[in-house]
Amino acid sequence: MREAETDPHARAPRAWIAPLVATVLTLPAGFFALVFVMLSPMACDSCSEADQSRFDATFGPSFVIFLCGLAVSAVLLLLSWVLPWRQRYAERRVVLAVAAFFCLPFFSALFWGLVDWPS
Secondary structure, three states, X not given: OHHHHHXXXXXXXXXXXXXXXXXXXXXXXXXXHHHHHHHHHHHHOOOOHHHHHHHHHHHHHHHHHHHHHHHHHHHHHHHHHXXXXXXXXXXXXXXXXXXXXXXXXXXXXHHXXXXXXXX
């Protein structure tokens, strides 16, 4: 058993745990983040014309950046699943799975910070 743990080419028996936990956490969090971002234009329903144009000018690029963040998160999640299930990739798999989840709050905060919200 000890040789299997030290051999980098040995099959990792619990390689599925980190991608599964990341998937269970990331997919619903990404869905709800997307819903909140897509509902955020309602914050400027009763804005003046100047506030509306300022909001619209910043919302478009911020939304694109947020969608790119969702794509980065999905790619990291996919990579954590498709890495070979060998002991030598165990750390990389965990890092990719954790990074996939933490991309969501980062890009969400970036979106909320870039938009010029009405006061």
